Every structure is written in structure tokens, then in C-alpha cells.
Amino acid sequence: MRFWVGGYTADGGGSAEGIGVxxxxxxxxxxxxxxxxxxxxxxxxxxxxxxxxxxxxxxxYVAQEAAGTVQAFTRTGxxxxxxxxxxxxxxxxxxxxxxxxxxxxxxxxxxxxGRVVRFALDxxxxxxxxxxxxxxxxxxxxxxxQARAADVASLADxxSLADxxSLAxxxGAAAIGNLPLxxxxxxxxxxxxxxxxxxxxxxxxxxxxxRSHQSCFLPGGVIATTDLxxxxxxxxxxxxxxxxxxxxxxxxxxxxxxHTVWHPSGHLYVVTELSLEVFVLAPEPGSRPGExxxxxxxxxxxxxxxxxxxxxxEIALTRDAEYALVGIRGSNTxxxxxxxxxxxxxxxxxxxxxxxxxxxxHVVERDTVLVAGQLSNExxxxxxxxxxGAVGRVRRRxxxxxxxxxxxxx
Numbered sequence: 120m121r122f123w124v125g126g127y128t129a130d131g132g133g134s135a136e137g138i139g140v141x142x143x144x145x146x147x148x149x150x151x152x153x154x155x156x157x158x159x160x161x162x163x164x165x166x167x168x169x170x171x172x173x174x175x176x177x178x179x180y181v182a183q184e185a186a187g188t189v190q191a192f193t194r195t196g197x198x199x200x201x202x203x204x205x206x207x208x209x210x211x212x213x214x215x216x217x218x219x220x221x222x223x224x225x226x227x228x229x230x231x232x233g234r235v236v237r238f239a240l241d242x243x244x245x246x247x248x249x250x251x252x253x254x255x256x257x258x259x260x261x262x263x264x265q266a267r268a269a270d271v272a273s274l275a276d277x278x279s280l281a282d283x284x285s286l287a288x289x290x291g292a293a294a295i296g297n298l299p300l301x302x303x304x305x306x307x308x309x310x311x312x313x314x315x316x317x318x319x320x321x322x323x324x325x326x327x328x329x330r331s332h333q334s335c336f337l338p339g340g341v342i343a344t345t346d347l348x349x350x351x352x353x354x355x356x357x358x359x360x361x362x363x364x365x366x367x368x369x370x371x372x373x374x375x376x377x378h379t380v381w382h383p384s385g386h387l388y389v390v391t392e393l394s395l396e397v398f399v400l401a402p403e404p405g406s407r408p409g410e411x412x413x414x415x416x417x418x419x420x421x422x423x424x425x426x427x428x429x430x431x432x433e434i435a436l437t438r439d440a441e442y443a444l445v446g447i448r449g450s451n452t453x454x455x456x457x458x459x460x461x462x463x464x465x466x467x468x469x470x471x472x473x474x475x476x477x478x479x480x481h482v483v484e485r486d487t488v489l490v491a492g493q494l495s496n497e498x499x500x501x502x503x504x505x506x507x508g509a510v511g512r513v514r515r516r517x518x519x520x521x522x523x524x525x526x527x528x529x
Contacts, residue, residue: 121146125524131166133521151484155517162200178244210234226334233329252362339408365409384462390434420454442508446478474499474513491522
């Protein structure tokens with residue numbers, strides 16, 4: 120099989136030179152268990168950290184992460200591509216692109232500023248203008264805490280002694296309640312202590328930032344996106360070329376939803392980067408497209424996984440969708456989870472060495488798992504027991520510069 124390889128170039132701290140080409144066995148084979156060979160660069164471009172293919176055209180779309188742009192490339196030879204139009208602005212640290220099954224649009228996710236962006240595609244597959252969706256709101260923000268901080272901060276701007284008389288009823292007034300109510304020194308001290316109190320209040324909890332990370336096309340024209348920073352899964356439909364949010368599902372604080380995969384049973388599996396879990400979401404029976412979604416179960420990836428030192432990456436299904444495989448960076452392992460209850464639950468069954476350092480992405484091709492080791496600069500091919508879901512030993516490996524994404528060529 121032939122694969123297109125995304126990676127980090129020098130602008131992203133990596134050693135790749137653009138979109139790479141990987142052979143796993145014969146390039147025209149339907150199997151990926153043969154010898155691995157990295158054959159060079161299909162298109163030179165800056166940090167194509169994520170690559171997605173058009174469903175019917177010989178066109179690739181890349182998230183140029185460091186530049187914050189999305190670029191389309193059209194195939195010019197067996198293993199060569201050229202730009203199709205110019206790069207189009209998406210947002211800060213765009214880290215993922217997904218192509219609609221209909222081939223009429225691309226959705227980009229931006230880690231740096233939380234943007235979700237839709238690009239319409241023309242008949243050639245060229246990108247249209249970016250249509251930025253409404254931003255997310257943190258479901259765990261403490262509006263009262265922020266208001267309290269603002270109230271106390273306003274004390275620093277007191278310009279008259281009369282202002283001090285209003286402190287008694289204010290939250291935080293006790294911090295300056297013993298100050299004498301006269302003299303310029305009292306005003307200065309009040310201002311300093313008020314500023315300090317405001318800072319303390321405002322920093323009671325770490326600042327949370329929206330971090331869009333992935334999009335997934337679901338049946339019925341629904342799109343699911345993850346927000347790793349705000350612990351959200353958002354659901355969208357398209358109206359007049361724009362993304363319209365229909366629902367959002369809030370996951371536990373600090374879990375960090377990263378990637379999703381659609382299970383043929385009708386469930387959405389969400390892997391959380393920080394808490395190392397898989398949440399199973401499903402819509403209420405009879406609900407309209409993009410509405411009625413809820414969490415119905417959750418499972419840890421493995422007992423051995425350690426939040427804080429391990430970070431989940433990709434989630435992928437086996438060919439029969441009986442198992443989900445999740446990469447774990449840090450311990451550099453692959454967790455296997457068995458699908459239960461008609462897709463409504465998953466349970467961990469095995470944990471295996473990924474064979475690489477920092478398994479950023481992996482793909483499952485029958486009885487072979489190909490793993491991109493971002494920090495070890497290699498791709499490894501591991502065996503997979505399709506009956507048990509257990510990932511076995513490394514069969515083969517090949518040097519590949521800073522790989523972050525693998526996409527099977529048609």
C-alpha cells in the first residue's frame with residue numbers, strides 16, 4: 120500500500136520536508152504487511168501536520184500548522200503533487216482537516232485559537248473562502264469569580280476617600296478593612312492591596328482556553344468537533360454554507376477530548392488526551408440530526424496509563440469494528456478496547472508497546488497497525504490479532520522524518 124505522510128518541517132521544529140511517501144509492501148497492494156520504504160517527498164510545503172484526501176478527486180488537503188493555513192494539492196504524477204490555488208488562512212495552529220464524504224467542503228480545526236472553519240470546495244477541489252463558526256464558551260467558567268475579581272480590581276482606581284466607605288459590602292473588602300481612612304498613603308495602600316486581591320481571585324483556577332482539535336462527519340449531514348481546552352464535543356449542521364451549532368455535550372473538566380471515531384452501530388467514540396478515557400456518545404432515539412446527544416458510557420484506556428505523564432493520541436477501529444485502538448504518548452503504547460453491548464460500551468483488553476517514541480498517529484490495515492513515531496523519526500508496522508484485538512510485536516520499521524499523520528492513498 121501507498122501512504123501519504125504528514126509531518127513537521129523546520130518551522131514546526133521537525134525534520135520533514137513536506138508531504139512524504141511511504142510504501143508498506145507493494146504500493147498497489149491492498150495489504151500493508153510487506154516491507155516498509157520511505158520513498159521521498161510528494162510535495163514540499165511547511166509543516167503539513169495533518170493530511171486528508173478528497174473522496175473522489177486526486178486532491179490532498181493539509182493543515183499547515185505553523186503557518187495557520189490550509190492548502191490544497193492536486194496530483195501531478197504517481198507520487199507527486201502541486202499546489203491547487205494558494206494557501207488559505209484558517210487560524211492559529213490549525214492542526215486537523217477533514218473532507219466531507221460528499222467532497223463539497225473541508226472542515227479545519229485550530230488548536231491555538233479554538234476556531235472551527237468551513238471551506239467550500241469547487242468542482243476541481245479548490246478551497247473557497249474560510250467561513251469561521253461561532254466560538255465555544257467554557258462550560259466550567261466561573262462568571263461570578265470573574266465579576267468578583269473585576270469588582271475588587273476597581274478598588275485600585277479609587278480617586279477619593281469617599282470611595283473607601285463602600286468597601287464594607289464588597290467581597291474582598293476584608294483584605295483592606297483595617298486601613299486608616301485618611302491620607303494619600305492609605306489610598307495608595309488600598310490600591311495596591313486591591314490589585315493584589317484581584318490578581319489572587321482571578322488566578323484561583325488556571326485560565327482555560329478553547330482548543331479545537333478534530334472534526335468528524337456523521338450520517339445525516341452532522342459534523343462533530345472536539346474542543347480539548349473546554350472539554351466539549353460540539354455538533355453542527357450546515358446552513359447557507361455556514362456551520363450552525365445544534366448541540367454541545369460537556370465532558371468532565373480537564374479530560375481534554377482530542378479525537379473521535381464513528382462506530383457503525385451509530386455511536387461516537389471520543390478519546391480524551393488528558394484523562395486517558397474513551398467516552399461513548401449516542402443520540403436520543405427519534406431526535407433530530409445533530410440533537411439529543413448524550414454520554415452513555417466511559418472507560419479508561421488501561422489501568423497502566425498515567426494521566427499527567429501519558430497523553431492519548433489517535434483512536435481507530437479494526438476492520439470489523441469489534442475493537443478500538445488508541446495510541447498513548449509518554450509510555451509509548453497502544454491500548455486495545457473491546458466493543459460491547461452493540462457499540463454502546465468499550466472495555467480495555469490489552470496494552471502493547473507501540474515500537475516508536477511518541478506515537479502521534481496510527482492506522483489499522485487488516486492485521487497490520489502502522490504507527491507514526493513523531494520523536495523517533497520512524498514508522499513501525501505492528502502485527503494485529505484481529506480475533507482478540509491484541510497488538511503484537513514490531514514486524515518492520517523505517518526511518519521517516521518527524522511523522523505526524525498517515526493517509527492511505529486510493
